[in-house]
Amino acid sequence: MKTPITFYKWTLLAGYSSCLVGFLLLTTTGETFAQQQNPVQGETLFVGYCSRCHGIGGTGGEGPSLQGRQFVRATEESDLARLVLTGISGTVMSRTWVTREEASQIASYVWSLARVENQPALGDVSSGREIFNGIGGCINCHIVSGRGVGIGPDLSNVGVRRGLPFLRESVLAPGTSISKGSRGSHSSFLAVRVEMNDGRKMRGMRINEDAFILNLRDTEGSYYMLQKEEMRSMTREFGESIMPEYGSTLSNKQITDLVAYMASLR
Ligand code: HEC
């Protein structure tokens, strides 16, 4: 969403002042304030600020589905408004710069989504689990409930964090979630390609790096500690994944089962 900078500043100002006014209103006439919420306006704001991660209608994407569910961090509508204004620390969901009133409108819309029935994940969870631990080889790079290898992110509660479209996409087109720059949700999962002075070539996940040394783990699970002065070249592959693409090796049904299994991890 493009906002002219003056408008942005104005919104900020409005945000702060309406925080104050909102607070006063809440303490005196809490109920009337709550009744003014208009979910239709909330929906428009949601499309603008939230749908790129939560999908239009809250169906889920990089962020989880918001339909028909209980929230971990919100037991009532006002908790949702606070969540919008603060974001969720430690996740990609940062604070949204809206006024307190707009936050309440968004909250009221999101709260109404709780009554929409969530699309159940199609697919067979137990078959998905077998593929994950077996022919998919996912367990060689991911940990689920303490089992597996942590080359990629821990997937123990991926069903809470991610929506179905995102889960499917991560299997078909890995790396879509990785940022293109050094700052972003998955900058810690950076693929690096190295060529040593003696001609050895390696590619793997960066585990650790300082001015002199690069620690690397390749897809076979081998661990390397490489001196930078012995390197001919080193390429940090921002935006690329070492995770294989499964579109051609797994059938559509197998992928649907995998997605159902991952959605069940909560
Ligand atoms: C950059 C992506 C992104 C944007 C933009 C975003 N979210 Fe989120 N949101 C997430 C992710 C990821 C999670 C899951 C966090 C976790 O539990 O690890 C999440 C979680 C949530 C939750 C569930 C919290 C819980 O405790 O169960 C709610 C509700 C929510 N977001 C609402 C919103 C609203 C409303 C907006 C817009 C004002 C928004 N989000 C914008 C990524 C985003």
Ligand code: HEC
């Ligand atoms: C060679 C290692 C490797 C294998 C094998 C692998 N992954 Fe991944 N996976 C990764 C890495 C690394 C990431 C981090 C982001 C990226 O690079 O795409 C990731 C990211 C993901 C994500 C996104 C998680 C999030 O919250 O952002 C999902 C979902 C996922 N993998 C599922 C799977 C499934 C299902 C399989 C098996 C069919 C699998 N992975 C096999 C390395 C692997």
